[in-house]
Amino acid sequence: MKQLWQKLLTTLLLILFVFPAFSQTIFKEALSPRNANYDISAKLNPEKKIVNGKMQLNWINITNDTITELQFHLYLNAFKNTGSTFMTESGGSFRGSSAGGDELAWGWIDILSMRQKDGYDLTKNIEFIRPDDGNENDQTVIRVQLNDSILPGKSIDLDIDFTSKLPKIFARTGYSDNYFLVGQWFPKIAVYEPAGMRFAKKGGWNCHQFHANSEFYADYGVYNVNITLPKDYVVGATGILAEEKINGNEKTIKYHAEDVIDFVWTASEKFIEVKQDWKHVKIRLLIQPEHKNLAKRHIESVIAALEYFEKHLGEYPYPNLTIVDPPFRGAQSGGMEYPTFITAGSFANMPNEMRLIENVTIHEFGHQYFMNILATNEFEEAWMDEGMNTYFETRIMDATYGEKTAFLGFSNFHIGDLEYQRLGYVHNNSRNIAESFRFAWDYPYGGYGINSYNKPATFLNTLQRIVGNECMDDIMKTYYKRWKFKHPSTNDFIAIVNEIVTKHHADKFGPNMNWFFDQVLYSSNICDYELSRISNKEIESIKGLVDKNGDKKLITNNLKDSATSYENKVIIKRLGELTMPVEILIHFENGREVTKYWDGKERAIEFKFKSGSKIDWAKIDPENKILIDVNLANNSYKINKETKPIKKYTVKFLFWLQNIIQSIIWFV
Numbered sequence: 001m002k003q004l005w006q007k008l009l010t011t012l013l014l015i016l017f018v019f020p021a022f023s024q025t026i027f028k029e030a031l032s033p034r035n036a037n038y039d040i041s042a043k044l045n046p047e048k049k050i051v052n053g054k055m056q057l058n059w060i061n062i063t064n065d066t067i068t069e070l071q072f073h074l075y076l077n078a079f080k081n082t083g084s085t086f087m088t089e090s091g092g093s094f095r096g097s098s099a100g101g102d103e104l105a106w107g108w109i110d111i112l113s114m115r116q117k118d119g120y121d122l123t124k125n126i127e128f129i130r131p132d133d134g135n136e137n138d139q140t141v142i143r144v145q146l147n148d149s150i151l152p153g154k155s156i157d158l159d160i161d162f163t164s165k166l167p168k169i170f171a172r173t174g175y176s177d178n179y180f181l182v183g184q185w186f187p188k189i190a191v192y193e194p195a196g197m198r199f200a201k202k203g204g205w206n207c208h209q210f211h212a213n214s215e216f217y218a219d220y221g222v223y224n225v226n227i228t229l230p231k232d233y234v235v236g237a238t239g240i241l242a243e244e245k246i247n248g249n250e251k252t253i254k255y256h257a258e259d260v261i262d263f264v265w266t267a268s269e270k271f272i273e274v275k276q277d278w279k280h281v282k283i284r285l286l287i288q289p290e291h292k293n294l295a296k297r298h299i300e301s302v303i304a305a306l307e308y309f310e311k312h313l314g315e316y317p318y319p320n321l322t323i324v325d326p327p328f329r330g331a332q333s334g335g336m337e338y339p340t341f342i343t344a345g346s347f348a349n350m351p352n353e354m355r356l357i358e359n360v361t362i363h364e365f366g367h368q369y370f371m372n373i374l375a376t377n378e379f380e381e382a383w384m385d386e387g388m389n390t391y392f393e394t395r396i397m398d399a400t401y402g403e404k405t406a407f408l409g410f411s412n413f414h415i416g417d418l419e420y421q422r423l424g425y426v427h428n429n430s431r432n433i434a435e436s437f438r439f440a441w442d443y444p445y446g447g448y449g450i451n452s453y454n455k456p457a458t459f460l461n462t463l464q465r466i467v468g469n470e471c472m473d474d475i476m477k478t479y480y481k482r483w484k485f486k487h488p489s490t491n492d493f494i495a496i497v498n499e500i501v502t503k504h505h506a507d508k509f510g511p512n513m514n515w516f517f518d519q520v521l522y523s524s525n526i527c528d529y530e531l532s533r534i535s536n537k538e539i540e541s542i543k544g545l546v547d548k549n550g551d552k553k554l555i556t557n558n559l560k561d562s563a564t565s566y567e568n569k570v571i572i573k574r575l576g577e578l579t580m581p582v583e584i585l586i587h588f589e590n591g592r593e594v595t596k597y598w599d600g601k602e603r604a605i606e607f608k609f610k611s612g613s614k615i616d617w618a619k620i621d622p623e624n625k626i627l628i629d630v631n632l633a634n635n636s637y638k639i640n641k642e643t644k645p646i647k648k649y650t651v652k653f654l655f656w657l658q659n660i661i662q663s664i665i666w667f668v
């Protein structure tokens with residue numbers, strides 16, 4: 001409990017600085033354009049699962065276009081009924097959980113009024129639009145015709161009153177009993193893209209409907225959010241706690257966040273709070289009482305991620321991070337990322353060797369970079385968000401917990417994180433072929449996860465092995481440095497890859513790396529090289545008549561020249577359509593080894609030698625660079641048949657395990 005003088009001081013400060021417009025309370029120099037700024041007062045009714053909100057939006061036109069209308073996301077309307085695009089696409093279920101139930105279970109958001117600062121009422125101008133699919137039942141996007149245009153460099157201030165009814169949690173957001181994870185909960189202005197930005201041919205709002213398989217896209221801003229709720233609730237939110245005021249049975253908590261693209265909060269009476277500082281970052285874990293013994297695993301793994309990201313990508317620019325561990329019944333809000341706020345997931349007595357907590361915590365933390373700091377369009381280029389993040393997840397997991405043990409570390413049964421993610425791609429590739437570059441809701445055969453997570457993680461690890469660690473770190477650090485707090489596109493990333501690879505390797509891989517991305521990103525082709533055959537044929541000396549001292553002499557025996565007594569052949573086939581330059585290591589019985597290089601383009605190649613020894617074995621890609629090759633078991637060939645692949649996984653078991661794990665906890 002606070003002392004009385006503190007209460008008085010708090011009240012005084014609140015009057016002086018907080019109301020009516022504490023958006024001026026900017027703590028440090030802007031890191032981002034800050035063109036979408038929100039002051040929100042929200043009041044939670046825990047029984048009715050309703051948030052009543054009043055917000056002031058300050059939106060700045062940072063483009064050279066004149067803006068005549070605004071567009072907003074009303075994400076919660078995805079949960080209004082089974083007719084929404086989210087529900088029709090998902091069939092009413094998400095990550096194994098189903099929507100619906102009684103009236104309380106559905107979610108929606110209503111805008112009660114929208115007024116300009118000068119009093120002009122825009123409420124009547126609000127209309128639903130369905131830019132993606134024309135679905136008349138979808139109410140997740142609105143457009144608002146403006147009375148006065150917004151000229152370049154000018155801004156608009158709007159007062160918006162809204163009511164948000166939270167759904168029973170089945171996909172990311174909502175309530176479960178008295179646990180609340182309040183995400184995608186307020187009217188969210190879309191991103192205006194001028195011509196030339198990303199793939200925009202002409203200027204316009206980029207405002208997609210809420211789809212089953214898609215996340216979000218938003219501009220940066222400063223958020224000041226007051227949350228009023230019963231005083232016994234423990235609250236966590238994006239940003240830093242600026243103020244807490246108790247008033248009878250209620251309290252009002254003020255959060256302040258800068259240079260972020262979204263704002264989320266959580267409330268529960270049951271959370272236990274665990275705190276730890278790491279360098280400039282205050283880490284706060286809100287964990288379920290029954291999981292308290294797992295707190296160390298959350299904290300240690302997020303510190304491992306912070307250290308790795310700061311070393312290999314760039315600084316974590318925020319002062320804090322909140323980790324939320326949802327209750328069992330709210331598990332579908334776990335494994336989610338918001339600015340300075342992530343949700344993980346655990347179950348009681350999870351063995352230390354099963355590193356799901358670490359995997360999810362590290363993955364979701366990674367989104368602070370690939371989502372928040374590098375704010376890509378997650379609707380349209382999911383691979384830049386999920387794929388790059390899963391790539392970093394594999395690097396951090398394997399560096400921290402071991403290449404062969406990071407995901408599962410039991411002594412008799414273990415697998416690394418990269419191995420696990422790669423398996424998700426190679427085991428499914430025949431059934432889920434698609435390009436990684438696609439709109440998130442447009443992957444065929446339910447291939448969103450495989451093509452936006454597993455496949456990019458696999459091909460980015462392949463790229464790293466081809467160009468080398470130093471070059472890859474340079475690529476990623478340059479990407480971070482140039483594009484932090486902006487909206488990079490796929491083309492922007494590839495341009496950096498081309499520039500940095502040329503800097504490190506000149507034209508070793510060709511004039512640019514487009515050949516790589518054309519195949520792994522823009523095509524669904526599969527990579528599979530096979531070491532088909534080795535043959536060692538003894539060379540007999542010639543028989544018959546040879547000239548010797550002016551005579552013809554008959555030779556009948558098979559005397560051999562020992563230096564070239566064998567004709568050796570190695571035959572390699574390209575079974576897939578995707579081509580990669582490959583190395584082939586050839587090992588002779590006498591211990592000699594030869595490495596051959598092949599551009600991998602023809603359908604098959606034959607390497608021939610004449611030597612005094614038989615070839616014993618040969619292996620394609622001996623350094624295991626080409627992880628995108630879907631079948632590593634056919635990469636090596638040993639004469640005399642014990643064709644043991646270097647490593648054999650119990651693939652079917654792992655695939656089964658993967659399905660089980662994903663039905664327990666899916667992360668996005």
Ligand SMILES: [Zn+2]
Pocket residue numbers: 363364367385386389667668
């Ligand atoms: Zn993710």
